[in-house]
Every structure is written in structure tokens, then in C-alpha cells.
Amino acid sequence: MQKVLEVKNITKVYKMYKGNFDRLKEVFLKKTYHKEFVSNNNISFDLYMGETLGIIGVNGAGKSTILKIIAGVTNPTSGEILRHGRVTALLELGTGFNDELSGYENIFLNGTLIGMSEQECAQKAKEIIAFTELGDYINEPIKTYSSGMKMRLAFSIAIYSEPQILIVDEALSVGDAHFAAxxxxxxxxxxxxxxxxxxxxxxxxxxxxxxxxxxxxNHGELIEEGSPETVINTYNFLIAKLGDKEEKISIKNSHESSFGTFDVEITGVVIKGENSNSNMISSGEVANIELRIFSKKELSNMTVGIMLRDKFGQDIFGTNTYYYDMNIEFQADTEYTCTYKMPLNIGAGKYSVTAAVHSEHNHLSECSHWLDHGADFEVAGVIGNMFIGATRLEPSIEFKEV
Known part of the structure; x- marks a missing residue:
């Protein structure tokens, strides 16, 4: 595969001063009056032609800094970036716009800043305007735009600039669901x-x-690289660790898909259709998802939950005992089962069951055990009316002459 970007040993260190006067004192007195903050520490990775690379991390992990370095907005303290083509970045909302100019005029301003020629901007202006769906607002000053309207214009210019590399930093989180899709x-x-x-x-x-x-x-370092599902499992573990003041949460057997304090442990997950008596289940068939649980200590106000995911790792359906106002109590050295019974009104395909035991409504609070891929199952065939898509919603249909 052809490399379009090479990030080599990038480190970015910021000097933190208490005030501007300390900067002057450091220059003239030749003494150190700053503290160093390492935003990126020896980060290396490659990007290939036609590839989409995701970057995740908790706030302050160094994501925005590495993007700014790749885009050329800021320089690294050490390391090297090799770009093999035009790079266009959607970073901070509104960057590259002049608030006093109209949306149309900003197409030329912003387009020029990201490497388009004036001729290119003129040729693609109609397509850009059509994609934004801004209508007559395209002739209004940018300062009258909402954040969602600015995002529409910025994304449209970026996508029609036809870069070799496009950087998108949370841009799709602004605006409506229609435009995000x-x-x-x-x-x-x-x-x-x-x-x-x-x-x-x-x-x-x-x-x-x-x-x-x-x-x-995490903390400015690249700690894992791999498939989306694998890396996101590790990210979920890090999120759970944020509230773990006593350092009780750990990973089981070096697999990030199983983590928690293990005060309560999910020892097994079984899913069976009531008709098939197996994990090969028809859509619409009633299925039982049984979680086998062992509690090592006495705990109260706990929650047991499940999540169904498709073969791409997309969340299809999730719920837990908290949402059903069930107060779960555990006794020390005791085994339990928790069974979810429901018709599987989902489309044909391969799925997995994720299970968790924690307090309150999600695993961020006292996560006893999070278990990804606790069980696999397949949906094939349909009981009842045929349908298209991921779920069957069972509508009532009325047709009449008016």
C-alpha cells in the first residue's frame, strides 16, 4: 500500500509560564521560569492511500496537538512529518473564515487558504453551495451564521478541495443529524x-x-493501534479507570475486552432461541440471554446489563436492570444468574453479546466486570412478516380512501 503520510517520532513540548513577565525574565536573566508540558511524546504512525484512520483518547490525550502538527498549523519540538499530497484540516470551527465576508466570499478565502486556486474555487462554487444547503444564506455575512451553518460551509469547501488527506476533528458533532449523515x-x-x-x-x-x-x-503517548473494535475496548477500559481512585480496576488475562474490579465476575454468557435451542436464532424468535455471575463480596445497588453488537461492532441494542428499576443485591461467595428474555426482532447477520456488572446506569461508576464478546450468535430466517434493515418495528398499517 502507498503511504500518503508518515509521522515519525513526533514530540511536542509546551512551555508553561505563570505570567508574561516570566518570559522576559527567562530571556534576560538566563534562568528557567517555566514548566514543561509534554502534549505529544514520540508518536509515530503511517497513513495509507484510501485508508480512514481514527484517533481516540480522553480529553487532554494530545489528539488536537498531533492533528495541528500534521496540518502544519504548529511545529513539533522534535520529529518529522512527511506529507505526500495536499492536506486539508477541519479543526477548530470557524478557522479560515472572515466573519465580515459573506459565505460565498469565504468560499474563495477559505479555499485559497487550504490550497485551492481561485479558478478551482470558481469552478466548484456551485457544487459547494448546493452541498451546504444554505440557500440564500450563502450571501449573508458569516457572523450571522450558527455553528452548524459554519460547519456545513467548512466541510463542503474541504470535501470539494479534493485533498489527498482530509483531517476531520469532531466536525460532524456540530449540526443536525441529516447533514451529519x-x-x-x-x-x-x-x-x-x-x-x-x-x-x-x-x-x-x-x-x-x-x-x-x-x-x-493517552497522556500524549500512542498506547495502542489496531482494529476499531479492539482499540475501542481498550478506550472503554481507560474511561472506567478515570473514576477508579483506589486503582481497583484491572485487565483480566491481558485482554482489554475483560476488565473491572472483579469483586463480582461474569463467569459465562449463553444465548439460546426457545425454538432452536441454540445460538442460531430466527428473527422474531424469543431468545434467552443468561449471564452467570459469581460475587466475591457483599454489594448493594448494583446493575447488570447487556449490549448486542453486530459484526462491525455497532451497538444494536442495550439495556440494564437500572433502567427497569431493579435493585440488585449481591452476597459474598454466592453464584447468580441474570436472564434477559426477549424476541430478537433484528435483521439477519452475526452478532455478539457484551455484558457488564456495575453500579448506577453505566460502567463509569464502580465497574465490577465488563466483558466484551461474552457470547456470539447468528440470526437467520424470519418468523412473521418480512422486513428490511437492522430492526423490525411492528407497525400497524391503515389504508383508506379520502
Whole structure:
């Protein structure tokens, strides 16, 4: 595969001063009056033609810094960036716009800043305007735009600039669902035309949907690189660790898909259809998902939950006992089962069951055990009416003459 970007041993260190006067004192007195903050520490990775690379990490992990270095907005303290083609970046909202100019005028201003010629801007202006769906607002000053309107214009210019590498940093989180879906479709189309994309988002499902590979940053370091599902599992572990003040949460057997304090442990997950008596289940068939649990200590106000995911790792359905107002109590050295019984009104395909035991409504609070891929199952065939898509919603249909 052809490399379009090479990130080699990038380190970025910021000097933190208490005040501007300390900067002057450091220059003239030749003494150190700053502290160093390492935003990126020896980060290396490659991006290939037609690939979509996701970057995730908790706030302060160094994501925005590495993107700015790749885009050429800021320089690294050490290391090297090799770009093999035009790079266009959607970073901070509104960057590259003049608030006093109209949207139309900003197409030429912003387009020129990201490497388009004036002729290119003129040739593609109609397509850009059509994609934005801004209508007559395109002739209004940018200062009258909402954040969503600015995002529409910035994304449209970026996508029609036809870069070799497009950097998208949380841009799709601004604006309405319709335009976000339109942007996602446009990214997929450009990817098929061999455009490479670096995509940063806190929307884990969109990362699974769009990305071929994901890297995880933590405290300025690249700690994992691999498939979206594998890296996102590690990210979930890091999120759980944020609230772990007593350092009780750990990984089981070096697999990030199983982590927690293990005060309560999920020892097994079994899913069976009531008709098939196996994990090969028809759509619409009632299935039982049984979680086998062992409690090592006495705990109260706990929650037991499940999540069904498709073969791409997309969340299809999730629920837990908290949402059903069930107060779960555990006794020490005691075994339990928790069974979810429901008709599987989902489309044909291969799925997995993720299970968790924690307090409150999600695993961020006292996570006893998170278990990904606790069980696999397949949906084949349909009981009842045929349908198209991921779920069957059982509508009532009325047809009459008016």
C-alpha cells in the first residue's frame, strides 16, 4: 500500500509560564521560569492511500496537538512529518473564515487558504453551495451564521478541495443529524476514490463505521493501534479507570475486552432461541440471554446489563436492570444468574453479546466486570412478516380512501 503520510517520532513540548513577565525574565536573566508540558511524546504512525484512520483518547490525550502538527498549523519540538499530497484540516470551527465576508466570499478565502486556486474555487462554487444547503444564506455575512451553518460551509469547501488527506476533528458533532449523515456518505464516497482520512470523534459508533484502523492516545503517548473494535475496548477500559481512585480496576488475562474490579465476575454468557435451542436464532424468535455471575463480596445497588453488537461492532441494542428499576443485591461467595428474555426482532447477520456488572446506569461508576464478546450468535430466517434493515418495528398499517 502507498503511504500518503508518515509521522515519525513526533514530540511536542509546551512551555508553561505563570505570567508574561516570566518570559522576559527567562530571556534576560538566563534562568528557567517555566514548566514543561509534554502534549505529544514520540508518536509515530503511517497513513495509507484510501485508508480512514481514527484517533481516540480522553480529553487532554494530545489528539488536537498531533492533528495541528500534521496540518502544519504548529511545529513539533522534535520529529518529522512527511506529507505526500495536499492536506486539508477541519479543526477548530470557524478557522479560515472572515466573519465580515459573506459565505460565498469565504468560499474563495477559505479555499485559497487550504490550497485551492481561485479558478478551482470558481469552478466548484456551485457544487459547494448546493452541498451546504444554505440557500440564500450563502450571501449573508458569516457572523450571522450558527455553528452548524459554519460547519456545513467548512466541510463542503474541504470535501470539494479534493485533498489527498482530509483531517476531520469532531466536525460532524456540530449540526443536525441529516447533514451529519450526508457528510458520512460523502466521506465514504471520497474514500472509494482513494482519499485518505484522519477522523477524530467521541462517537464510537461512527469510528467503527468509518475507520479501517484506530490509534489510541493517552497522556500524549500512542498506547495502542489496531482494529476499531479492539482499540475501542481498550478506550472503554481507560474511561472506567478515570473514576477508579483506589486503582481497583484491572485487565483480566491481558485482554482489554475483560476488565473491572472483579469483586463480582461474569463467569459465562449463553444465548439460546426457545425454538432452536441454540445460538442460531430466527428473527422474531424469543431468545434467552443468561449471564452467570459469581460475587466475591457483599454489594448493594448494583446493575447488570447487556449490549448486542453486530459484526462491525455497532451497538444494536442495550439495556440494564437500572433502567427497569431493579435493585440488585449481591452476597459474598454466592453464584447468580441474570436472564434477559426477549424476541430478537433484528435483521439477519452475526452478532455478539457484551455484558457488564456495575453500579448506577453505566460502567463509569464502580465497574465490577465488563466483558466484551461474552457470547456470539447468528440470526437467520424470519418468523412473521418480512422486513428490511437492522430492526423490525411492528407497525400497524391503515389504508383508506379520502
Amino acid at each position: 450526508k457528510c458520512t456518505k460523502a466521506l465514504k464516497q471520497r474514500k472509494e476514490q482513494n482519499m485518505s482520512i484522519i477522523y477524530v470523534s467521541h462517537d464510537l459508533n461512527s469510528l467503527k463505521l468509518l475507520c479501517d484502523r484506530v490509534i489510541l492516545l
